[in-house]
Amino acid sequence: MFIFAETDLFNPSFNYRNRMEKLIFRFFVIFLLAPFSLLAQPTGVLEAVGATSFCEEGKAEFKIKFTGTAPFGYAYKTEYSDGTGGITYLINFEHQIFLNDPNFDAQGWYHFKVDFNKSAKLSLFKVWDGSMILPWDKYLGAVVTDQSVDISVYKTPAPVIGSYAPACGTSIALNAKPDPMSSTYHWEAAGGTFSNDQIANPVFTSNAQAEGVFPLKFIQQNGVCLSEVTTNVTLQATPKATLSGSKDVCLVSNATYEMDVQANLTGHAPFSYEVTDGGSQPITRSNQSAGNATFKVPATAHLQTYRIAWVTDANGCQAVAADITGQAVVTDLSPTANAGADVAVCAKTAMVSGSHDKGVGSWSFISNAPGAVLDDATVPTAALTAQQYGVSELQWEVNNQGCVHADRVTVFFNEPAGLALIKDQLTVCEGQSVEMDLSLTGKAPWRVDYTDGSQTFSSDINLSPASIALDNKESANYTIQKVTSADGCVGYPDALFPVTVEPLAPANAGADQVLGRAYAVELSASPLDLAGYWEVDNPNVQLSDVNDPLATATRLVVGKNVFRWVTLATVCPSTSDEVVIEVSEYTTYRGFSPNGDGINDFFEIDGINDALNGELTVYDQNGKQVYNKRSYDNRWSGEGLDGHPLPEGIYYYEYRSDHHEALRDYVVLRRHSATSHP
Structure with missing residues (x-):
């Protein structure tokens, strides 16, 4: 296998005139033969074998599962974490990868290895097989997708652990x-x-x-x-120390004591340490050996406690607080007696309350109020009772193992402050002076606090009995809230002193009145809150209640009726006033002419303006009711019950009202102008 060079496409000995001709020829051939080369497309599956993570560098092993017709060729792409990388083409014309290649395993996987010194992704890029018609070229291989393996290459860390002093x-x-x-x-x-x-x-x-x-x-x-x-x-290791020692003393002036204390030290000797009682002169001991050491310290303070403040060993290490234990204590046996604060009571019984920190105490008299005795002289809190008011002085003495201390207290038995009203109530006439008379007990002078319900007053009194002037213009209820004597005793009598101020109000019988044909009237006298009675000059006139300022008077007579209202005051002088009620007859007219000329158009009855609930009823000559008007107001113009004008003629009428006698008569109705006749 070898890295295929781009210039050896079909025949390495073929000589092109230039690179452009070479490329044109290559693409022409590819164009003609491409349909045949794509009849079968090989594929491949890429997997890692073994480790994919390395320290500094490593050789990773991969395997490919080819699908297609042998022989095979392949190309892979390497993408490094720093952005570099490339494609490696492994295409062999002379020795293609056959199934009997030693790099194939028993399961048909082809194995190869790649060196890495940085993290990368290796992907299977293209695959070639024997079914391809065209010569193998990096441009014609079958593209493979989604077949990649991540390789991680890590750097060795360089931590610093540091060095440490002891x-x-x-x-x-x-x-x-x-x-x-x-x-x-x-x-x-x-x-x-x-x-x-x-x-x-x-x-x-x-x-x-x-x-x-x-x-x-x-x-x-x-x-x-x-x-x-x-x-x-x-x-x-840090040092450890324990301090111990104790001493009981009965401290007195100018006495000097010492206490033996023991310090036990463990650790790396020699040691230095400091012993202190919290004062300004600690005791420092240096170059001390391990084990127990005994030495003396001053014992001069009440409940004095010594402790070791610090310890340093030969290595310069100091003891931690938890490793310094123990203490040496000076215990003062001297008791502290406290008889308590002076006591002032407003009675003949008082409580004395002594205290002490240790030992046994008892009470005794230094001076005594007449007949004063204690219920128990051996207890700190005792009851003291006197037969008379006065002063007692007592001593509370405490003994603790021969150490004695005493304290004194003074008890004042004061007479309670008291107050009584000489008069429990008072009624005066408006304008008269008001005084509250008192009798007081206790030590003079006194201060008396009282209230009228809206504000509070205080009065200082030097002698008993005494009077307090009150500024009253109207009735009030005074409550005495508190009385305080010179020695601080306070009484709360809660006494009520009602003051009634009767008004000086002249009687007023009301305004004179003139009534028309009235036989009753409601009187209106004042003031209403003051008792009184009516006097009448005519014995025939009757009153609903002679003591009612708003009484009703009936059976009035024509003319003047005189009434007199007389007040009945309790402490103020009586007064009286008269009112005249004059009763007159009604004035009527025999005829009227409702023709709209503005003269005598209405039937009028003079004197009905003061009538209450006046009602006019009119009848024809046959006795038939033809008109009716409640609260008649002198406005009948001759119309009937149906609102239509009545015919001319003679009509009979009746006028009624409260507190008046009924008026009956006749009237002539004419439509043409007529003169009224009474």
């Missing part, structure tokens, strides 16, 4: 630098574990908190290429 403790932070070409890597180690072996910067921790030298391995993979780098890390 670390204090059993852990060390790592920081490898993987090659950017790949993100697949991991750590391996014996004698320890990683916080995450899939990252570049994990923390390595030795097993069982051991120290020593540990080999580490960082492995990075890029496809089928694998790179491995190693290093050693040294872990040095």
Whole structure:
């Protein structure tokens, strides 16, 4: 087999005058013989044999399954990942690929190999077989599609694992630098574990908190290429320390104590460490051996506690906080007594409440209010009762293993603030002064808070009994809310003091009236909220209620009817007022002429303007009703019930209204001009 050259198409010895003639001749022959060469088209199937991925470079093996008539020829195309490539033609005129070719396997696949140093795609491009009439040419082969194999060639990564100084403790932070070409890597180690072996910067921790030298391995993979780098890390154990010691003291002024403490150190000696009680003068000890060491420290403070602040070993490693344990404690046995704050009560019973941190306490009297006693002097909280108001001073003393401390408290028994109304209510006439009289108990002076419901007032009172002036122009209900004495005692009497202000209102019997033919009237006196009664000068006149300012008067007489309204005040002077109701007769006319001349066109009754619910009914001479009008308004013009004009003649009428006697008479209706006659 060989790479076919384009100039050896049919006869290598044929001599063309120029390249153009060669091409023309070639295409002429192809044109004439093409129909015969396409009678049978060979095909091929391409597959890879073995690996298709390589590290740096490799030889890939492929196989082709030909379909057609032997012998066969083929061409493949190589497309590299960097954009280069080409077509390789494998066409053999003298030694074509026959089925007995040693590169065929038992299943009829033809095998061949290709070298690669970069990733590529290899595709079966064309196939030739013995059925082709034309000589084999790269332009006449049967094109093959969709027969390709991808070949991957990977580069070897070059990670950097780094070097590490000895670390204090059993852990060390790592920081490898993987090659950017790949993100697949991991750590391996014996004698320890990683916080995450899939990252570049994990923390390595030795097993069982051991120290020593540990080999580490960082492995990075890029496809089928694998790179491995190693290093050693040294872990040095940190020191450990424990402090112990205790002392009980009863601290007094100018006393000096010391406490023996023991420090136990393990690790790489010599050690340096610091002991402190949190104050400003720590104790530093250097060049110390491993094991127990005993030394003295001052014991001068209440509940003083010493601890080891830090420890450094021969390697310069410092102890971690969790490895520094224990403490040395100075315990002060001196108790602290607290009798509590001074107590002021507005009663004869009070509670005292002492406290202490340790030991046993008891109460005793320094000074005493008359008859004051404790219910139990051995308990911190006790009840103190006095027979009279006054002052008691007590002491709460605590003893703890011979250490004693005492504190005092003063109790004030104050008389409660109280208040009582001397008068529980008050009624005055409008314009009179108002005073609220009080009796107070407790220590003077007092402050009294009270309200009228809309606003709140305060009054300071120096002596009891006392009066508080109220500014009242109308009735009000005062409530005494609180009274406060000079010693702070507060009382809440919630006393109610109603004040009634009676108005000084003169009686008003109402306006005089003139009524036509009335026999009843509704009176209208004021003020309505003030009691009173009516007086009448005519004994025949009757009233619905002599005490009602809006009473109805009946049986009025023609002429003047005089009524007098007299008020009945409780504290204000009585007043009276008169009203005159004058009753007059109706004035009627014997005839009218509704002819539209504007003179005497309507039937009129003088004096009905003040009548209530007046009604006019008209009858003919046979007694038949011919007209009716409720709320008559002096506008009848001679029409009948049907609205048509009535004939001239004499008609009888009746006029009725509330509180008036009925009026009955006759009237003459004429259509021509007539003079009315009363």
